[in-house]
Amino acid sequence: GGPVNNDFPVVYTEDAATKLSDLVQRRCFNCRTTGTCTWRRSKLSPGKLLCNKCGLFERTHSRPRPAQLPNKLGP
Template identity: 50%
Template sequence: KKARTASVKKPADNRECSNCHCTSSPSWRRCEAGQMLLCNACGLYQKLHHRPRPWYVSSNGQIKVLRSTTNHQNCANCGTQDTPLWRRGEDGQVLCNACGLFLKQHKTQRQLHSQD
């Protein structure tokens, strides 16, 4: 009998993301037009947002996601600016995670307690 040999894939050491220039990714993607090679993070971001993923290189050389500091939001119910996730109310108002979840569960706005 003829011995079977498994095809050995060579590691693609020369891959580089066309957007953030990283060389390591769990999987590689192509842009929507198919020309640019993208890392998994940039490919997923571009697929969802239809624009390149914003990034910067930190002082220690790591690639970091650029988070906008000009887009300050306030919760329409409690006024907070700090939340792990922004949500939308039934009529489109911006809500913090706590107020959004409360509204979803109780179908009414979360009451704010005064600190008297």
């Protein structure tokens, strides 16, 4: 993980059924991202959360989205 601005520990869940709070936030089950415009539920892994990109890929290809190359920071 990289630097975070939060001064409190945040727990990330990949389970769609987990109750969210200020300290419990969502994470993509497939690519582990925590930032996405829309959360989707996996059909290949029922009950798991996917980010928008992984959810669309799974729906289109019926398989998990491959791991991403490391993202560069900045534009």
